[in-house]
Amino acid sequence: MTQDEMKKAAGWAALDYVTPDTIVGVGTGSTVNHFIDALGSVKDQIKGAVSSSEASTARLEQLGIRIFDLNEVSELAVYVDGADEIDGSMAMIKGGGAALTREKIVAAVADRFICIVDGTKTVEVMGHFPLPVEVIPMAREYVARELAKLGGQPVYREGVVTDNGNHILDVNGLKITEPKVLEAHINAIVGVVTNGLFAERGADVLLIGTPNGVVRKP
Numbered sequence: 001m002t003q004d005e006m007k008k009a010a011g012w013a014a015l016d017y018v019t020p021d022t023i024v025g026v027g028t029g030s031t032v033n034h035f036i037d038a039l040g041s042v043k044d045q046i047k048g049a050v051s052s053s054e055a056s057t058a059r060l061e062q063l064g065i066r067i068f069d070l071n072e073v074s075e076l077a078v079y080v081d082g083a084d085e086i087d088g089s090m091a092m093i094k095g096g097g098a099a100l101t102r103e104k105i106v107a108a109v110a111d112r113f114i115c116i117v118d119g120t121k122t123v124e125v126m127g128h129f130p131l132p133v134e135v136i137p138m139a140r141e142y143v144a145r146e147l148a149k150l151g152g153q154p155v156y157r158e159g160v161v162t163d164n165g166n167h168i169l170d171v172n173g174l175k176i177t178e179p180k181v182l183e184a185h186i187n188a189i190v191g192v193v194t195n196g197l198f199a200e201r202g203a204d205v206l207l208i209g210t211p212n213g214v215v216r217k218p
């Protein structure tokens with residue numbers, strides 16, 4: 001089974017958590033693209049979606065799924081999204097596709113975060129995947145120096161501008177044993193919009209695509 005087939009299995013399994021007549025929170029990335037395809041198959045049974053990126057919006061619209069602005073929505077039953085790494089406490093690193101800030105905002109509104117991954121994304125300690133940090137462009141070098149003080153090696157993701165017009169620093173070399181503490185610490189640096197740690201608001205349900213089927217946690 002290929003990695004993409006495992007992503008597809010997890011993406012389609014997330015359909016079980018979508019309830020009829022609701023607006024669905026939709027993340028970003030190659031795993032979520034499979035979920036969006038799955039959502040297309042039930043598009044007449046849902047009201048529509050709140051999207052976390054221009055890329056997901058385009059894919060949702062292509063399938064005829066109505067997009068709602070988050071400001072017109074006061075509740076979302078579920079938010080479905082992928083992750084770059086997820087640990088045993090359901091904390092995640094996200095932002096490999098630079099969509100972390102909008103993802104964190106939509107996730108904050110949702111009652112339940114359904115995380116969909118393939119089997120390569122589960123880890124004991126996060127940090128092997130470089131931690132993305134979205135920064136206001138003029139603060140980039142200042143924030144990089146502050147991140148280096150925390151023991152990381154930040155690298156500017158050149159050529160990438162987020163949907164919010166900002167830059168991304170990818171922080172290498174972190175061993176993230178206290179994700180909530182690090183999430184708050186990095187977010188407190190002036191010029192940081194947000195970082196890719198989703199620990200304060202972690203996942204509620206994890207669906208892992210494996211060669212033996214989809215493993216569900218808890």
Ligand SMILES: O=C[C@H](O)[C@H](O)[C@H](O)COP(=O)(O)O
Nearest residue numbers: 029030031082095096097099
């Ligand atoms: O910014 C991107 C998102 O956080 C993605 O959900 C994350 O990078 C996982 O993406 P993929 O499913 O493509 O591995």
